[in-house]
Amino acid sequence: MRAHILVAEDDRKQADLIRRYLEREGYEATVVHDGRVALDHARRRAPDLLLLDLMLPHLDGLGVCRALRPEDDIPIIMLTARAAEDDVLLGLAAGADDYLTKPYRPRELVARVTAALRRAARSSRAEPERYRVGELLVDLARHEVRAAGRPVNTTPAEFTILACLAASPGRAFTRELLLERLGGFDRDVTGRTIDMHVLNLRRKVEPVPTRPRYLLTVFGVGYKLAEPPEGATDSAS
Structure with missing residues (x-):
């Protein structure tokens, strides 16, 4: 069709x-x-x-x-x-x-x-929702993150941001949209808070945090998760 x-x-x-x-x-x-x-x-x-x-x-x-x-x-x-x-x-x-x-x-x-x-x-097609980009795996159903096979401990706010980006890989999210998702955690969050959460996530999941492969900056807009290659988004265990 x-x-x-x-x-x-x-x-x-x-x-x-x-x-x-x-x-x-x-x-x-x-x-x-x-x-x-x-x-x-x-x-x-x-x-x-x-x-x-x-x-x-x-x-x-x-x-x-x-x-x-x-x-x-x-x-x-x-x-x-x-x-x-x-x-x-x-x-x-x-x-x-x-x-x-x-x-x-x-x-x-x-x-x-x-x-x-x-x-x-x-x-x-992703049910349950699992997104893999290179060696980064975000499992939304299990609330788990793995980088190169190792479990990554994230704060609730960090996981919320990562889950938001992972649900639409390749889509650019403004800081304002990400702030809306974090509204239940802290009423005083600002765009700078989003930047700090992303910085912390990069330290945890990126092979080289200063040269991110997964959590990408969209200059003048916000952030996005790199798109997986064709067939890389999976629901297998």
């Missing part, structure tokens, strides 16, 4: 170009030009992925993302003409999985779509 992509883009010429490139690659594409229509369409027929323009009439991309994200975990790629760091952070904080600034090359957009769908498929 072909993956269904919902394209929410108010520039009709640009939307048609995106549709043609997606269909050329074998995807099914539905195009809408209004934020409220996009939200309604996504709720009636959940797409496999949403391409979401930031500037939409009636309800902007951030509003669509904030409304849809608590209801569905479909991959969302934000399209924006705003390249400023704050705008990118807003999109990611609202729940977007990736972003692409205009002007972009259609082939790059299709490549981002393919990568996001691959990550989503990999995540949905």
Whole structure:
């Protein structure tokens, strides 16, 4: 079955170009030009992925993302003409999985779509949730971490951060999103607190903490867990 992509883009010429490139690659594409229509369409027929323009009439991309994200975990790629760091952070904080600034090359957009769908498929297959990247194993079901076969002791906050990243390998998480996950541990946590937890995790799991292989910094955004090679995410014991 072909993956269904919902394209929410108010520039009709640009939307048609995106549709043609997606269909050329074998995807099914539905195009809408209004934020409220996009939200309604996504709720009636959940797409496999949403391409979401930031500037939409009636309800902007951030509003669509904030409304849809608590209801569905479909991959969302934000399209924006705003390249400023704050705008990118807003999109990611609202729940977007990736972003692409205009002007972009259609082939790059299709490549981002393919990568996001691959990550989503990999995540949905993992039951119980075990993620392996090189010699790092994160077992969400057993609440265990192993590095090169040795057990790693983590604090509750450290495991929460690592579990969040491991659930969506390759996805960039802002410090704000990670702070939300830590809300139950300490009301006074800050972005600096996230940095310190990641630093401590690197000391525990990285072969060379100063040159991380697993817990990667996404400059200007936050952190992500490196993506495992194809077939490396497993549920075997």
